[in-house]
Amino acid sequence: MKLSEGVEWGLHCTLLLAEVPAGVPVPRRVLAEHYGLAEAYLAKHLQALTRAGLLHATPGPNGGFRLARPATEITVLDVLEAVEGAASPFACQEIRRQGSGAALPEECTRPCAIASVIAQAHSSWRESLRAVTIDQLVERVPKTLRARNRAKFGGDAPT
Amino acid sequence: MKLSEGVEWGLHCTLLLAEVPAGVPVPRRVLAEHYGLAEAYLAKHLQALTRAGLLHATPGPNGGFRLARPATEITVLDVLEAVEGAASPFACQEIRRQGSGAALPEECTRPCAIASVIAQAHSSWRESLRAVTIDQLVERVPKTLRARNRAKFGGDAPT
DNA sequence: GCGGCAATACTCGGATAACAACTGTCCGAGTAAGTAAGG
DNA sequence: CCTTACTTACTCGGACAGTTGTTATCCGAGTATTGCCGC
Numbered sequence: 001m002k003l004s005e006g007v008e009w010g011l012h013c014t015l016l017l018a019e020v021p022a023g024v025p026v027p028r029r030v031l032a033e034h035y036g037l038a039e040a041y042l043a044k045h046l047q048a049l050t051r052a053g054l055l056h057a058t059p060g061p062n063g064g065f066r067l068a069r070p071a072t073e074i075t076v077l078d079v080l081e082a083v084e085g086a087a088s089p090f091a092c093q094e095i096r097r098q099g100s101g102a103a104l105p106e107e108c109t110r111p112c113a114i115a116s117v118i119a120q121a122h123s124s125w126r127e128s129l130r131a132v133t134i135d136q137l138v139e140r141v142p143k144t145l146r147a148r149n150r151a152k153f154g155g156d157a158p159t
Numbered sequence: 160m161k162l163s164e165g166v167e168w169g170l171h172c173t174l175l176l177a178e179v180p181a182g183v184p185v186p187r188r189v190l191a192e193h194y195g196l197a198e199a200y201l202a203k204h205l206q207a208l209t210r211a212g213l214l215h216a217t218p219g220p221n222g223g224f225r226l227a228r229p230a231t232e233i234t235v236l237d238v239l240e241a242v243e244g245a246a247s248p249f250a251c252q253e254i255r256r257q258g259s260g261a262a263l264p265e266e267c268t269r270p271c272a273i274a275s276v277i278a279q280a281h282s283s284w285r286e287s288l289r290a291v292t293i294d295q296l297v298e299r300v301p302k303t304l305r306a307r308n309r310a311k312f313g314g315d316a317p318t
Numbered sequence: 319g320c321g322g323c324a325a326t327a328c329t330c331g332g333a334t335a336a337c338a339a340c341t342g343t344c345c346g347a348g349t350a351a352g353t354a355a356g357g
Numbered sequence: 358c359c360t361t362a363c364t365t366a367c368t369c370g371g372a373c374a375g376t377t378g379t380t381a382t383c384c385g386a387g388t389a390t391t392g393c394c395g396c
Contacts, residue, residue, distance in 0.1 A: 001160070001161075001162055001163070001239075001243045001244070001248050002160075002246075002248055002340095002378085003160055003248040003249045003277070004160070004340070004341095005252075005340080005341075006340090006341090007249070008249070008251065008252060008254065008273065009254070011273045012254055012255065012273065015273070016260075025368095027367085027368065027369090028368085028369080029367095029368090032258075033258055033259050034258050034259055034260035035254045035255075035257060035258040035260065036254065036257035036258030036259075036261075037254065037258070038341090038342065038343085040342065040343050040344070041341065041342050041343075043369075043370080044341090044342090046369090047369080047370065047371085050369090050370095057368085057369060057370090058349090058350095058368075058369085059347090059348060059349050059350080059367085059368045059369050059370090060348075060349035060350040060351075060366090060367065060368055060369090061349080061350055061351050061352090061365095061366065061367045061368070062350075062351075062367085062368090063349080063350080063367075063368045063369075064368075064369090065369090076273075076276055076277075080160075084160045085160070087161075089160050089161055089162040090162045090166070090167070092167065093164075093167060095167065095168070095171055095194045095195065095196065096171065096194075098194060098195035099191075099192055099193050099194040099195030099196070100192050100193055100195075101175075101193035101194065101307075101308065101311070102195075103301070103304050104303075104304075107301040107303060107304050110299075113296050113299040113300070114167065114170045114171065114174070114235075114296065117235055117287075117288065117291050117296070118162070118235075118288070120287055121283075121284050121285075121287035121288045122284070124280075124283040124284055124286070124287040125280050125281070125283055125284040125287075126280075127283070128276075128279055128280035128283045128284075129276065129277070129280045132276050137272050137273065137276070140269075140272040141272070142262070142266040144263075144266060145262050145263075145266050148260075149260065152260070161339090161379095163379070163380095164379085164380075165379090165380090184329095186328080186329065186330090187329085187330080188328095188329090197380090197381065197382085199381065199382050199383070200380065200381050200382075202330075202331080202382095203380090203381090205330090206330080206331065206332085209330090209331095216329085216330055216331090217329075217330085217388090217389095218328085218329045218330050218331090218386090218387060218388050218389085219327090219328065219329055219330090219387075219388035219389040219390075220326095220327065220328045220329070220388080220389055220390050220391090221328085221329090221389070221390080222328075222329045222330075222388080222389080223329075223330090224330090
C-alpha cells in the first residue's frame, strides 16, 4: 500500500506546467533542475503522463512538455493513475473456492464480501482524488511563488 | 499502490476464526489447508495479526489462533493495517523546497497542498474500511457455508 | 488405583533465500532552429 | 535581398543495470498432552 515516488514528481511537474502562462513548453531538464530531481528518472514519469494524454511533448529546440488540456480538466486522480497505473490495489484470488473448505458454486452467486468492501473503499479514495483539479491546486500556491514561476518561464531571453 | 497478498489471507482467516463457535483455537496448518495456502508464508501474516493484538496464539497441542476480542470490535481496517503496516501511502519529500525553484520558508507556512489532498483521500479510504467489522462480514457468508464451517471446527473428535 | 514424572508430539516465532517491482541510468531517433550558400 | 538546402544542437523515447521490498521457506524454542513408572 505504498505510493510510488513518481506520483509526487508527476503532480508537482503538472502543477508547475499549469502555472506557466500558455502553451509554453518546458523541457524536462528545466523541470528536473527546478525541483532538484534526477532528470533521467523524471523522464520515465513524464513519459507516462504523456501516454495518458495529460501532457503533450514537443521535440527539438524550444521543445518540452505542456499540458494537453486545461488545468481545470485534469484531476489529481488522472495524474496519480497515469503514473501509478489504474489497476485495482486488491486482486481477489477467490481463495474461498479453494482448499478443503472451498465454497460451493451455488454459494458464490454474490461477489466475495471482502473484495466488495475493499472495492468500496477504493472507490472512496478515487472519488476524493477526482474531486480536486490541478487548477484548484494552483490556487493554493502562494502568490509570490506563483509570480516567480510565471516570470521564470514567461519571457526571459538572455543573449 | 498495490495491496499485499497477505491482506486477503489475513482477512479470510480472521473471518473464519470469527465463524468458529467460541474461543476454539485453530492451528495455522488447518487454516492453510482450509484455503489451500502455503502454511509457512501464512505464518508470517498470522504473526503480524497477533502482534497487532487482533489474534491470540496458543502454543502446544490443541493450540492455534483465536480472536483476541469479539468480532464486533475488529474492523477490516484493523486487519489491513496490521498486515500491511499503518504507514501513510504518501511520504511528502517536500521537493517544493528544493532545486532552483525552491519555495522560501515563509511560503511554506501551510502544508504542501498535494500532500493534503492525498492525505484527505487516504482518510476516506481508511474511514470506509473502518466502518465494516468482521462480524458484519460473517453475516454476508452464505448460511450453508457458515454451518459447514461451524460443524468442521465445532466438535469433531475422531478416534 | 492414584499421583508424579518424563518423553513426546504439536504449536508458534524468528532467521534465512528467491523473486519481482521500483529506482536509477544510458544512448539513439527525430525535429526545429540557425547558418551559409546560391539565385 | 530573398529563398533554399544543409548543418547543428536540442528534445523526447525506449532499452538496460542496481537496489529495496515482497514472497516463499526452513529450523529452533516453548508448551500441553500422554504414556509410563513408582508408590
